[in-house]
Amino acid sequence: MNHHKLAIIGSGPAGLTAAIYAARANLEPVLFAGLTYGGQLMLTTEVENFPGFPKGIMGPELMQGMIEQAERFGTKVMYEDVTKVDFSGRPFKLSTQNQEFTADSVIIATGASSLWLGLPSEGKLRGHGVSSCATCDGAFFRNREIIVIGGGDAAMEEASYLTKFASKVTVLNRSEVLRASKIMQDRAQANPKISFMMNTVVEEFLGTDRLQGVKVKDLKTGESKVLDTVEGAFIAIGHKPNTDLFKGQIELDAKGYIVATDQTKTSIDGVFVGGDVRDYRYRQAITAAGMGCMAALDAEKFLHMDQG
């Protein structure tokens, strides 16, 4: 019988921290890690802002450590994707491609995904000069030349922030006008380290094991050229919460994030949430971990009250 007191969906810092806490509280949780487990940190290289690692740690190594920690206390980790959920009645139902599960409570920690350009060279150099998180990786580019791709507020903010480290920042925008608010544009434009290339897209990220130059195309003239001094590229075209699975099951906001009250509670009693799937603002590994811990403590309390 595939019944569990608690099912956790997602295996980033939020899901795994929830699992560590829930397992230590003897809830014997099942965690659906998915086929591509470990969350967004699997796509990074060195993480130097996760508190407790003064020498830094490789993202995949950190996540592997959390998985082992969760398993050590009795979490059952399933390397399968949840394909369907049914929260309409209790116990809650979850399906993977091969199996059906039921659970008295659920923690959703499916995270968010950065939107990427989708170029093959981008995938190859991700974590090696190509990043989607200035807060995480900006400091690696001290005195280097970098580009920021995007024209919204996030791109302006990242460009401004990155000038603290980079020697030069060029913002690449696909169209003639920036989407960002005027005040953000003004601030970026007043920054002597920032310049703009409008009507420009990236054709290819160059380099074998790290980024060494970018091939760009001017959409107006159709001409391509290589910016060969660029060593860092930040893609700031937005994020998307991973909530397709929950549409129609649980309350989502206009952008698809899960609506949470009291930190962890969703619109369904017994279904809790933590991490980037509800955090449109900070999106840090440690903030996600903290929220995962809260979700586990609240789920534990719920089960205790529910089952006496």
Added chain:
Amino acid sequence: MHDVVIVGGGMAAFTAALYSARRGLKVLVIAKDIGGQANYTDLIENYPGITETGGFELISSVRKQAEHWDVEIVNAEVDNVKRLEQGFVTSAYGKQYKSKTVILAFGKTPQDLRVSGEDLFKGQGISYCATCDAPLFKGKTVAVAGIGDLGLDAILLLTKYAKKVYALAKGDRLPGGHPALLKMVMQKKKVELVPFIEILEIRGQHAVEELKLKDLKGQGTKILKIDGLFVELGYVVNSEFVKDLVDLDPEGQVKVNADQSTSVPGIFAAGDLTDRPYKQAVISAGEAAAAALAAYDWIMKQQGGAGMSSDWTEIKRIKK
């Protein structure tokens, strides 16, 4: 003028320092004691990513991580935070520190006994952490003023080091605690119950030498000769010095909003001192990272920028 002054020296404080400094802010940490509550924890095995560590070890590593950046640390006790027309001024040991924002992250501290002589002998024979200090009392005579499991755990631990452990009680037995644990403690030969008393005064020359006790049953007072006194009365939020500044709940915990802001714009709070029900190292760290980013955001907005943007603000704009 600093961008941010962080009050505290534990998990939340150093994580806030790490995140603020990485955002390029000018950071000052003012800490009374480095380590905070985690110092009282021997073994942490639920901090994500670290199989096993000690409390002090964990805090030290976060401090070291923060110190890779431009973080200034002052060892002092903050006694006041005041709002200025522009920013804030924090006072500690007679010195004043101006800043654009303040992050309160001083956590919880052990509850004092509040008797005469206590302030004089703190660290000179009076300890609030048996886990930390029990080994210093090998072969000595100690007394424990405690409640519940905290007090019982302290007594049990001290029997491993001290030659004699007096268990002080106002009634006929030790208050609270798990019955099985209480039984185990009272069976220890080294433990002697001192019932129906109240501590009136802690005395000594340079360190604790004796306790003056009030006899609650009979008349008068008596003297108990000891080398050390362990106080295990639980933890409280010592928020007296900010009670006229930010909104507190009845327990003295600082009220926070979803983004770690307090009732005063520009002041943020994170960790065990907030009014959230959770008290865990990983949560303190998570809140502190958010508080630091919120402080950064606030400073940018004050300077006329749009601050840290998010998908959410973009949506609201598009909707309008």
